[in-house]
């Protein structure tokens with residue numbers, strides 16, 4: 039810092055009445071600047087939590103800040119403090135892992151600068167033991183130009199939520215007017231930059247654009263988050279070595295884009311990553327003996343390339359039914375069931391099995407697998423064809439016909455989900471049944487809400503809550519000619535282990551884990567074309583655990 043800047047800092051700090059104690063100046067003067075995107079916290083453990091803010095100085099130089107955690111909102115009882123740096127190398131995001139905090143507490147935190155304090159955030163630490171209930175809010179698929187983030191606004195009003203879990207598609211990578219189209223884009227919900235995000239600076243701008251949303255920013259201020267990415271934080275249908283929406287000829291090397299997406303995610307999100315393991319986001323967060331929350335990466339780190347029915351069938355469609363059926367059989371009996379096909383990767387899969395065993399050995403009641411793509415089987419419904427509107431596109435008609443025909447042959451339609459990696463799914467199902475405590479799977483990605491029972495060899499291996507979407511549209515857009523509840527009943531009739539579904543509304547899940555029970559709510563949002571913190575409806579569901587294992591989903 040130049041002398042001029044230092045003098046400016048000192049005088050402005052004095053004017054603001056915030057001149058810090060001499061020792062802080064000895065350690066480095068606080069900077070002048072502004073907090074541009076509020077505060078956030080995340081990944082609470084029993085003694086620490088990640089704190090986040092973004093602070094920009096007038097000349098773009100690194101910003102020197104202090105942080106404080108207190109037991110009271112007036113910051114009279116400060117229990118931890120330190121310094122933080124908002125560097126241009128991290129897009130001016132400052133992150134600290136505030137440690138030495140008492141377990142199971144609720145705290146206030148803030149950052150201090152020479153221009154004043156940040157907004158005051160609220161956070162908490164996990165209990166170190168015991169069986170206090172854990173209440174999670176589950177979010178996925180928040181596409182800003184499609185609508186208002188009413189799900190976030192509703193969750194911000196609830197005192198009972200301990201932790202917000204976002205399982206991905208927190209942002210979308212597309213250019214303006216792509217998804218949603220220009221016609222579907224809500225007025226005043228513009229994203230920056232205008233083009234598809236490819237470079238690190240693009241990803242940074244997109245996060246800044248999303249985090250300017252007041253409902254998202256306020257929820258981050260009020261609740262700690264635990265986040266994992268899905269594909270759109272990188273680009274559509276990502277796998278380890280590429281993605282459907284990445285063209286190396288025009289968009290550069292895949293490894294560069296992958297690294298840019300990770301860096302932006304790590305800088306902007308209040309997550310704890312691994313200094314020696316770049317691109318690793320899978321990790322564990324324990325909540326006493328109530329739950330072991332296992333945040334997984336099914337999207338990138340160990341994923342083999344997706345298979346796709348339409349790609350496989352396209353070359354033979356004109357050759358007649360026999361050729362089509364042969365192509366279906368070749369894929370279904372060939373590459374699809376290859377035991378080497380991986381979704382988690384060898385290392386994460388071994389880690390997960392060990393974590394399930396660890397949770398059981400510690401007497402933990404629940405293993406909660408927070409991850410991206412739907413785990414349960416998904417079969418198409420031939421009956422769904424009558425729910426297509428008269429002006430349905432040829433593509434949609436073909437898709438619904440194909441998924442129904444596949445289902446008649448016992449084949450699932452969604453090969454981007456666990457259904458495209460059946461050997462990996464069978465291994466994890468066996469591991470959950472054999473080694474784990476009660477297992478609850480949380481999923482996103484699909485834009486509709488599904489509650490599945492996951493069958494093991496002898497008993498239920500898990501229950502899955504696949505959590506709808508904050509704003510991205512789902513099947514209701516394709517199957518639009520349906521009476522109330524008709525879409526849901528048609529799809530449920532084709533999927534015996536699908537215990538409940540909402541294929542109509544946007545929203546989020548609330549899951550409360552207690553020693554012998556899981557109670558859940560599906561909170562359907564008010565119309566997302568207008569900003570609202572209300573809810574259209576709340577459906578209550580429950581699972582019990584006992585000597586014979588999980589009961590499966592029931593309406594409560």
Ligand SMILES: [Fe+2]
Pocket residue numbers: 179180207270483484485510
């Ligand atoms: Fe999505």
